[in-house]
Amino acid sequence: MQAACDNIQIRKFKNADDYRRNFVIPEQIKKYLPGGKHFIDENMLKGCLETASQSPCDTVRIREILAKSKMIETLLPEETAALIQVTDPDLLAEMEQTALAIKKSVYDNRIVMFAPLYMSNLCVNRCAYCGFRCGNEAQKRRMLNMDEVKEEIAVLAGKIGHKRLIAVYGEHPDTSTEYIAETIRTAYSHIVKSPRGAEVGIRRVNVNAAPLPIEDLRVLKTVGIGTFQVFQETYHRATYERIHPAGTVKGDYNWRTTAFHRAMEAGVDDVGMGVLYGLYDWKFELLASVMHARDLEQQFGIGPHTISFPRLEPASGTDLPTNSPWLIDDATFRRIVVITRLSVPYTGMIVTCRESPESRDSCVRCGITQMDASSNIAIKGYSDFASETQQEKDRQQFVLSDNRTLEELIAHLAEEGIITSFCTAGYRCGRTGGCIMDALKTGKEGKFCKINAVLTFREWLDDFASPATLALCEPVLNRELEQIRETLPKFYPTVKEHYDRICRGERDLFF
Ligand code: SAM
Ligand code: SF4
Numbered sequence: 083m084q085a086a087c088d089n090i091q092i093r094k095f096k097n098a099d100d101y102r103r104n105f106v107i108p109e110q111i112k113k114y115l116p117g118g119k120h121f122i123d124e125n126m127l128k129g130c131l132e133t134a135s136q137s138p139c140d141t142v143r144i145r146e147i148l149a150k151s152k153m154i155e156t157l158l159p160e161e162t163a164a165l166i167q168v169t170d171p172d173l174l175a176e177m178e179q180t181a182l183a184i185k186k187s188v189y190d191n192r193i194v195m196f197a198p199l200y201m202s203n204l205c206v207n208r209c210a211y212c213g214f215r216c217g218n219e220a221q222k223r224r225m226l227n228m229d230e231v232k233e234e235i236a237v238l239a240g241k242i243g244h245k246r247l248i249a250v251y252g253e254h255p256d257t258s259t260e261y262i263a264e265t266i267r268t269a270y271s272h273i274v275k276s277p278r279g280a281e282v283g284i285r286r287v288n289v290n291a292a293p294l295p296i297e298d299l300r301v302l303k304t305v306g307i308g309t310f311q312v313f314q315e316t317y318h319r320a321t322y323e324r325i326h327p328a329g330t331v332k333g334d335y336n337w338r339t340t341a342f343h344r345a346m347e348a349g350v351d352d353v354g355m356g357v358l359y360g361l362y363d364w365k366f367e368l369l370a371s372v373m374h375a376r377d378l379e380q381q382f383g384i385g386p387h388t389i390s391f392p393r394l395e396p397a398s399g400t401d402l403p404t405n406s407p408w409l410i411d412d413a414t415f416r417r418i419v420v421i422t423r424l425s426v427p428y429t430g431m432i433v434t435c436r437e438s439p440e441s442r443d444s445c446v447r448c449g450i451t452q453m454d455a456s457s458n459i460a461i462k463g464y465s466d467f468a469s470e471t472q473q474e475k476d477r478q479q480f481v482l483s484d485n486r487t488l489e490e491l492i493a494h495l496a497e498e499g500i501i502t503s504f505c506t507a508g509y510r511c512g513r514t515g516g517c518i519m520d521a522l523k524t525g526k527e528g529k530f531c532k533i534n535a536v537l538t539f540r541e542w543l544d545d546f547a548s549p550a551t552l553a554l555c556e557p558v559l560n561r562e563l564e565q566i567r568e569t570l571p572k573f574y575p576t577v578k579e580h581y582d583r584i585c586r587g588e589r590d591l592f593f
Pocket of ligand 2: 205206207208209212213214215216251252253332
C-alpha cells in the first residue's frame with residue numbers, strides 16, 4: 083500500500099511482519115553494485131593488510147602518504163593499510179601530529195556541539211549487541227508523541243542551549259518515515275525561551291535511523307533533514323550475518339551498505355558513516371570504511387559528511403558487548419581516529435559521550451570535530467530527568483561514560499583554547515554534499531565556519547553561560563574575532579556588525 087507524504091508516494095505496511103518481509107527493495111540495491119560486484123572486496127582488503135604487515139613501508143614512504151593526506155586527498159586502500167601497520171612510536175607520534183594539523187587546516191580550532199534525542203526504541207530487528215532489539219523483555223518500549231518531542235526540545239534548546247540534534251529511531255512500522263518527518267518538523271518549529279528570555283530553538287536535525295528507500299529519503303529532504311547517519315556496524319559479511327539474523331530487515335547486508343547511495347540519489351547528500359568497533363577486527367573495519375567513502379566519492383563525487391566512532395558498550399540483556407574477542411582499548415581507539423583523519427582528511431569526525439572524558443579529550447587532540455554534551459539517551463530522558471544526570475537503564479540503549487554538562491565541556495575546551503560552535507548555517511545556505519566538500523578541501527568553508535562559530539558562541543554565552551564560564555570563554559572568543567579581522571579584512575566589518583547586533587539581543591544571524 084502507498085501513502086502520500088509531502089506529495090511523494092511512500093509505502094505503508096499492514097504490520098511488523100509485512101514490514102519485515104517487504105521493506106527492502108532489491109532494485110534499489112542492484113543499481114549501486116555495478117556488475118554485481120560489491121565495493122567492499124574482502125579479499126582485496128585482507129590482501130592489502132597482509133602486504134602492509136609482511137613488507138612494512140619505510141619512514142620515507144609513510145611521510146609521502148602523510149604529505150598526500152595534508153593535500154586533503156583521500157588515501158588509497160594500500161596507503162591506509164600502510165598506516166594501519168605502523169608500530170614505530172616516533173612515526174605514530176608523527177601521524178598524530180599530522181592528523182591534528184589537518185584538522186586545524188580544514189576545521190580550525192573549533193568543536194561543533196550537538197545532542198542526541200532518542201525518539202523511539204520500538205524495533206523489529208534483533209541485533210545481538212543492542213538493548214533495543216525485538217524480544218528483549220528488559221526494555222520498556224516507547225515512542226515519543228509530538229507533545230513529548232516538544233517537552234524534550236524545551237529542555238534541550240531552552241535550558242541547555244543546544245541548536246543541533248541527532249534524532250535516533252529504532253526500526254519499526256509505527257515509527258515509519260511519516261513519523262520521522264513529523265518529529266523533525268516538530269523539532270524545528272518548537273521555539274522556546276532561554277532562562278534570560280531569548281527565543282531559542284533547534285536549527286539542525288540530523289537523523290540516525292535504518293536505511294530507507296529513495297522515496298522515503300526524498301520526504302525527509304523536504305522537511306529539512308541535516309545529516310543522514312547510518313552505522314554499518316561491521317563490514318565483515320560473515321560477522322554481519324551472524325549478529326543480524328536472517329529474516330530481519332537489518333539482516334540484509336547489501337541493503338545497509340547501499341543506504342547512502344540511495345540517500346545521494348534522493349538529494350540527501352550529507353551522510354554520516356560509522357563502524358561499531360568491537361564487533362570484528364578493527365584493521366579490516368577501518369580499511370573497509372575508507373573503501374565505502376571512496377565508493378561514494380567515485381559514484382557521486384561526494385564522500386561522507388561525518389564519520390562517527392561508536393564502540394561496543396554494555397547493553398541490557400546481552401553479553402556480546404563484554405564477550406566479543408574484538409574489543410579495543412583506548413590507545414587503539416585513538417589510533418583509529420588518527421588514521422581515519424589521515425585517510426579521509428576532509429570529513430567531520432564525531433566522538434560521543436559513549437567514550438570516557440579522558441578518551442574524548444585525547445581524541446580532541448588528534449582530529450575530531452564534533453562532540454555531544456549533557457546527553458541523555460533514555461526515551462524522554464531530558465524532560466523526565468532534567469535536573470540530574472540520572473538515567474533509567476530500562477529506557478536507554480546502553481550506558482554513557484561522559485556525563486559532563488554542556489557548560490562544563492565548553493569551559494574545559496576553552497581552557498584548551500578551543501572555541502565551541504553551534505553553527506548550523508551550512509545546510510540552510512545550501513552548503514552540503516559536493517559543494518561543502520570542495521569548500522572544505524580548498525579551505526573556503528573554514529572561513530564561513532569560523533565566522534559562524536564566533537556568532538553562535540556569542541549567542542550561547544549571552545543566553546546560557548554563568549559568569550565564571552563567561553570569564554573563561556570571552557578571551558577565546560575575542561582572539562577568534564581578532565583573527566577574523568586580520569585574516570578576512572574584507573568580511574570583518576559585516577562580521578562585526580552582525581556580532582554587535584547579537585550582543586544587542588538579535589539571534590540567528592549567519593553567513
Ligand atoms: N535502528 C537504527 C539502526 O540500527 O541503524 C538506528 C538507531 S540504533 C539505536 C543506532 C546505533 O546504535 C546503531 O547503529 C549501533 O551502531 C549503535 N549501538 C547499538 N547497540 C550498541 C551498543 N551495545 N554499544 C554501542 N553502540 C550500540
Ligand atoms: Fe534495532 Fe537499531 Fe538496535 Fe538493531 S541497532 S536492535 S536496528 S535499534
